[in-house]
Amino acid sequence: NAGVTQTPKFQVLKTGQSMTLQCAQDMNHNSMYWYRQDPGMGLRLIYYSASEGTTDKGEVPNGYNVSRLNKREFSLRLESAAPSQTSVYFCASSKLAGGRNEQFFGPGTRLTVL
Amino acid sequence: QQQVKQSPQSLIVQKGGISIINCAYENTAFDYFPWYQQFPGKGPALLIAIRPDVSEKKEGRFTISFNKSAKQFSLHIMDSQPGDSATYFCAASMTGYALNFGKGTSLLVTP
Numbered sequence: 176n177a178g179v180t181q182t183p184k185f186q187v188l189k190t191g192q193s194m195t196l197q198c199a200q201d202m203n204h205n206s207m208y209w210y211r212q213d214p215g216m217g218l219r220l221i222y223y224s225a226s227e228g229t230t231d232k233g234e235v236p237n238g239y240n241v242s243r244l245n246k247r248e249f250s251l252r253l254e255s256a257a258p259s260q261t262s263v264y265f266c267a268s269s270k271l272a273g274g275r276n277e278q279f280f281g282p283g284t285r286l287t288v289l
Numbered sequence: 290q291q292q293v294k295q296s297p298q299s300l301i302v303q304k305g306g307i308s309i310i311n312c313a314y315e316n317t318a319f320d321y322f323p324w325y326q327q328f329p330g331k332g333p334a335l336l337i338a339i340r341p342d343v344s345e346k347k348e349g350r351f352t353i354s355f356n357k358s359a360k361q362f363s364l365h366i367m368d369s370q371p372g373d374s375a376t377y378f379c380a381a382s383m384t385g386y387a388l389n390f391g392k393g394t395s396l397l398v399t400p
Contacts, residue, residue, distance in 0.1 A: 179332075208387055215298070217378060217392035218333070225385065233387060259302045265332050271385075278388060280332030285380065 176201050179281035181266050187287045188256045196251040196284050205229030206269045207249035208278065209233075209241060211262040218265065224249055256288045292316055293381050295391025302398050306365040310394045312379035315360065319381040323388070324353065324364050327376045336377070337364070369398045 176208060182197045200207065208223040210233075220233030222241040230241050238260060240252045249268075264284045269276040293382050295312045314322075323338035334347045339346045339353040339362065346353045352365040366373055380388040 210390075215392060218390040220387050220389075221386045262296075267332075275384070276336070277323070277335045280334065282332050283330075283394070 178202065179266055179268055179279050181264075181281040181284050182286060184282065185285050187289065188253075189289050190257060192288075193252070193254050194256065195253075196264055196266075196286075197248070198250065198281060199248045200266075200268040200279070201247065202268060202270075203246070204268040204279075205246070205268050206271060206276070207243065208267040208269075209239075209249070209251045210265045210267065211235065211260075212265060212281050212283075213262050221251065221264075235256065256286075258288045260286065261288045262286060292389040293379060293391045295379050295394060297394060298392070299395045300397070302366075302369045302396065304369065304398055304400050306369050306398075308373070308396055308398070309363060310377055310379070310396070311361065311363045312381075312391050313359075314381045314389075316381070316383070317360070318341045318383050319389075320361050320384055321382050321388075322353070322355065322363060323380050324351075324388075325378045325380065327378065327393075329375075333378060334349075341369045342388075358394075371398045371400055374398050 179200045209221040210218045224243040227246045266281045267278040269278045324336045325333035326336040327333040348366045355362045379391040382388045
């Protein structure tokens with residue numbers, strides 16, 4: 176099992192460009208998450224999908240959109256990238272949302288917006 | 290509003306010493322309290338977790354202490370080793386909801 180995979184690993188964008196970060200899991204998990212990690216800020220939840228067909232905003236959703244394509248895949252889209260979106264993005268999945276369910280994280284996508 | 294507050298931000302411990310990281314939460318509905326460990330360039334990975342019906346959980350050199358009345362929990366790393374050098378995150382959640390993470394503690398264990 177590959178676990179949680181993310182593509183790309185690195186990306187450099189210019190302000191105003193758009194891109195989609197891809198995430199897939201092969202653990203048959205119901206819930207999937209997108210976080211961003213910035214120095215001194217910890218992991219902040221952008222969006223999550225408790226189950227296929229549902230998505231909910233997290234702590235920092237502005238400037239992002241998500242699509243739960245199917246049970247395996249959860250993508251994050253930046254429509255018009257801004258320098259403030261320079262960050263490391265992590266996708267995660269868990270069997271169920273919250274309470275007593277281990278989240279498994281992908282290796283991250285390091286995004287720089289110039 | 291940050292739901293989980295973590296301290297210290299950074300910690301330096303000598304090899305063989307005890308590392309202690311503390312977290313506090315506000316929401317009494319939280320029912321799951323995990324700790325994640327992250328090495329540079331990697332995603333976080335679950336280290337140990339506790340439920341609010343127990344006051345302590347131990348796995349090898351790692352122990353979570355939980356104080357429900359004070360709404361605090363802490364991670365103790367006994368006999369700290371250089372390989373334990375990493376960033377540690379506490380978190381909390383309710384069933385059906387996403388994890389709320391603390392801001393992280395960067396631990397350095399010196400030889």
